[in-house]
Amino acid sequence: MPRDVYKVTSASIEKTGKGYELFVLQLDGKIRATQLIPTRRTDQAFDKVYQLYISNGSQITDLVGKYLSLRLEETRYGFQFSSVGSCDAIADFKLLLDRSCGKAFHTDLNIIKILSRNGYQANPDDSITLRGDYSNLNVIRKNDTVICYSNIVDYTVLTLENMRAIYDRFYKDKKVETLNPDRISEYALHPSRIVESYQRYHEDNGKLLSRGDISVLSLGDRLTQEQLEYLAYIHEY
Known part of the structure; x- marks a missing residue:
């Protein structure tokens, strides 16, 4: 199951009836998703929400208002999230833009979903043109991958079509x-x-x-x- 992006509308810590602690996120204002707070050091080292939890004094309220890239699964216990790729998809995508220096790249961050929610209109080919300093770039989603590329028309270069x-x-x-x-x-x-x-x-x-x-x-x-x-x-x- 691929990752997708969701906006965090609330974030808290709760305990189960057996005393286990949970990360509890409300996603897109309607989905309650949980994850057991990892206890094994190896899991803690690679869990981005846990790392934020530790660096912010055992709380995760800083996630509110941000877009997370994660895997969401519906189980008999409700929705559970895992495999968090980004705790701030917008900031991480901008970092990719700046590092690319105008060169094409691809990512699993579904920036298309974020742009659409924020009023960006799709072009006839379903791509979206970025704004401001990045207005020379388009993004398009192919399967589970977002491709960012120059929108300057030039038939002597490598394109999505050729x-x-x-x-x-x-x-x-x-x-x-x-x-x-x-x-x-x-x-x-x-x-x-x-x-x-x-x-x-x-x-x-x-x-x-x-x-x-x-x-x-x-x-x-x-x-x-x-x-x-x-x-x-x-x-x-």
Whole structure:
């Protein structure tokens, strides 16, 4: 079950009949969602609501008015939340915008839902244009992913419309030359870019040391002449 964003309209701590403490959130003014306050150190270390709870003197009222990105599940005990990805989706999305420096990126933060609730109108293709300093960017939701990309019309760059064709023709199943026997790489198509996805192993025992992605071509990046000629060719038929 994917995460979605919800506005917190109240936040408190309660105890169950057996004495267990709960985080209690009212989401979107109508959903009462709970989560047992974690007691194991490993769970506490990765629980964002718990970290906020500790840093704010054992209270979570600072969440009120913010949008949380979380997984919500209806159980026999009512709605329970888990897997909190963000305690302030708007601030975290702005951080992504600033870090991207105008380059395309994708995220699981459903900023589309937040913008729609705050009066932003959808474009004919269901994208939404940001405002102010970010008015040159659009966001669109594809499946469970939000893609942020330049809305400046330029037919010589990688776009949402031509990305699949470029990937299939120039990158899919193509060998990646790494010149390193301890590194395995392959091209992959991500929502906002084409990447080289790699795994690096220890040269002696074959243990996996690291894995990651290196951007090869992002939405808005200039295409080569060969790629442009290929697009022109397939558009003729």
